Each structure stands twice: as C-alpha cells, then as structure tokens.
Amino acid sequence: MTTQQRLLGELIAECVAVFIIILLGDSVAAMYTLYDPSPYKTAYWGVCIVWGLGVTIAIYVTGAVSGTHANPAVTLALATFRGFSWAKVVPYWVAQVTGGFLGAAVVYALFSPVIDHYALAHGMDRLHDGAAAGVFFTHPGEFVTPMHAFLVEIILTGLLVFGIFAITCEHNTMAPQANSGALIIGLLVAAIGASAGYLDAWAINPARDFGPRLFCYLAGWGPQALPSPGNYWWVPIMGPICGGLLGAGLYRSLIQPFMPRAVLTDSSTKTPV
Template sequence: MSISKGELIAEFIGSFILIFIGAGCVASLVLNGSEFGMWEISIIWGLGISLALYMTAAISGAHINPAVTLSMALYRGFPWSKVIPYVCAQVAGTFTGAAFVFGLYYPAFVSYQESTGIVIGGENSQEMAGIFSTYPAVYLNWFSAGLVEMCLTAMLIAGIFSFIDERNVFAPPKFLFPLAVGILVAILGGAFGSMTGFAMNPARDFGPKLFTALAGWGEVALPAQNWYFLVPVIAPLIGAVIGGAAYDFLIRKNLPALEQGEKVKEIMETRSSPQRETNVTNV
C-alpha cells in the first residue's frame, strides 16, 4: 500500500506540536522559573498530544510515536511499508519542534547563561538540554531507567488499544479519543515522570536530542552520559511489543464478540434512557 504525502505531513505536524507544546512548557519552568509541578507539566504534555491528535488523526491516524507505529504494524495490520516513512516524519517533526522552541526562547537561554554562568554544552548544562529531551534521575542506572520506560510504554499501548477496540463497549467515542490519550499520557507522566521524564516515544526523545547536539550541547545530548540516548529509543519499542501482546492476550480475547457487545451496549442505553427522561421531566 502506497503512502500519501498528506500522511507524512500529518505525522510531521503532530510530532511538531508534541514538542512545541511540551518542551515549551519545560522551557518556561527552567528558564523563567514558572511554577509548574510534575502534575501540571504532565497535563500540558497530555493536552499537547490531544491537540496533535485532534488536528491530524483523521489524516494519518496520528501515531506521532514510533512505538505506536510498531505496535499497530505488529498487531493491527498497519502496512509495514509505511513504518519507516512514518518514523522519519515523526523524528523530523520533533527535531523541528525543538528548533522552534529554542528559537522562541533564545533570549531566555542567553539570559539564563549570563545569570547562572552555565554555558550551553558545558558539563553542567544537562538541565538546559533536558528542556528538549529526557534524562534519568541520578539514582537510576541504564536497566532501571529502561524498565520504567518499557513499563510506561506498555501501559500506553495497551490503553490506546483499548480505546480503539470496537469490541470494547466502554471505549470512548471517536471525538473523545484524542482527549483520552492525552489524559492517559498525563496520568503516566504524573505518576512516573520524575524518574525518566516519561519519554515513551523514541522520536520524542531522539529528534530533540539530535537538535540539541547540533545546537551546541554536543555530547551532553548525543550520546549523552553512558550513551543514555539509546534507552528512550530501545525501551519504548520493547514496551510497545509487550503492551500490545498483553492487551490482546489478556483483555481483547476475553471481550464479548462484537454482536454480543452491541447487545450489551443496547441494554445499557435502554436502562439509562428512563433515568434521563425522568431527569428531564423533573427539570
């Protein structure tokens, strides 16, 4: 199946929005001292993803994440011929999003360096680089950080699969799907983001790391300390495989057949209708 230019543009724009909103939020925190806690940051990232999905999902499905693309190809029949083009568009989008954030906040970067003495590319400039991509807490080693990213991505993919499962009568309607995904990301970020920055997305991390490496951070960004850049690339892909398999074997195969699910849905709607009519009458 051939891929259209529109699909690649949509993946590029969706990935751009993800970093433009998310990294912009972190830049405000680090450079301007905005009072954001982990939950507020997670909510902004989540809503950024919702915006990206609302804008582009009708064109490309709005994967905006190689882990999602991989899981869709493995378990949901997404054409393998589109995987590499999608991933390239996603990385290009996150790279460009990081470049825009850097450009808009450039005076703040200059001011921050002057006031702190921390120079872009210096040994202690990782906090600035962390505006764009993820780094682990100091107490985490490769394995621990990878385990966190793997588990978070597995939960993300399982959640997405449940949202799009036609046999799941509790799946959100299509117009609420982007919001549901954003809330899921926010919840995962709020719960575990303080450890690894909740990348859950190889493109979300590698694209901005590539930009910051070229923008002056050098080895602080790529390959990062102990070649850490590999962790948020490899671990989410493994998590995607595990999450998709876990959903299909533990949840999907135990869901009622489509016809039975429709009957259950009809019964639920019938039972709720009299209550709604009573409420209207009372009003």
C-alpha cells in the same frame, strides 16, 4: 488521490503531529526549568496536562489523515498487531523524528535568550554542562541509572500502548465514543507523567526524545545530546520500542479475546492513536 499522494499526506500529518506535541511540551518544560520562581515547580500536574493536551490536539488536527501514531513505538505495535502496513513503518518513523526536530527548533527560537541567561546565571554552558538540555530531551532522574531508566521506559510505554489499544479497540463497549478518545489518550499521557515522570522525564516516545536530541546536537550541545552522559541516548529509543510491543501484546492476549465479538486481528490502519 493517488497512493503516493495519500502516503505523502500521512507523512506530513505524522510530522505535524509530533511537531505540535514538542512545541507545546518542550515549551512547558522550558517554563518549568528556566524560570525562577517557576510557575510549575509547585504545580507539576500542569506540566503533565500540557504534554497530554499536546497529544490530544495533535490527534484532533491530524487523526483523520494518518491516524496520529505520533510515536514510533505505536507505529511498530500497530504494524505487529493491527495490520498497519510494514512498508509505511520506516517512513512514519522518519516523519515523526523530523517533527520532533522541527518542534525543538521552534522552541529554541522562542526561548534561546532565556536559555542563554539561564546558562550564564548558573555558570554553565551547553557543550560541557548541558545547560538547559532538559528543556529538549530526557535524562535519568535522581538515583536512577540508565539501565533502570530502560526498565522504566518499557513499563511506562507498555502502559501507554496497552491503554491506546484499549481506547481504540472497536470491540470495547466501554471505550470513549465518537472523538473523545483523543482526550482520554491525552489524559493517559498526563497521568503517566504525573505518576512517574520524575524517574526519567517519561519519554515514552522515541521521536519525542531523539528528534529534539538531534537538534540539540547540532545547536551547540554536542556530546551532551549525542551520545549524552552515560551513553544514555539509546534508552528513550529502545525502551519505548520494547514497551510498546509488550503493552500491545498484553492487550492482545489478556483483554481482547474476551471482548464482545472479539477477533484476533484488526485490519484498521486509520484508528486514531
């Protein structure tokens, strides 16, 4: 296999990984939002578990090909701290956002009649009221300003990447063994959502938010998606980017040096994340 063929496979894998996450995650968001009574309104943990399982399944499907970054913040953190090729960073980002876009398109194909009924029943429309936009992309919760959501995204993504670096650290003798790390990473995503998801819908992944947001912009939501009320669109991009670097840096400086046989660099670019 040539270098170009290998890169193509990695990009396809990254696209597929985010596609799986959005297909399952936005679908459970639709189940939560569009139905009354909702099967999840009194069982929010179920929503979190589905998002987490989406991540787990994506890793099992694509991890052997690309390492399943499935998140631009993770890709940047790996390039900064674990030797992932800088030349691949932007192509990985494009593939990840494309996966989010395609996943949202399929969720829309599944739920479009229900979305239309929801808008009609609530006297809303997409363009002016953003009807059902929360199915696809994130927004601040009650009493949360965009700048506070930016802080939330930094902290939550920092926790995510800190945990990923710990789970995948080759020197961590307490890390999950064999292929069980994918399940633990999925549970980490679920735990973050269960503990703080109502603050801003816990994007913690620029591709998870921007890919579906771009689709919705083209599918009739227009300015409700981009730039969105309060010009919010940049928060789920820059917050996770900053948080991912922070979480990785904290793991590198606070925990990794004290691991058995710890080293300051890790050249692996295939660690499942």
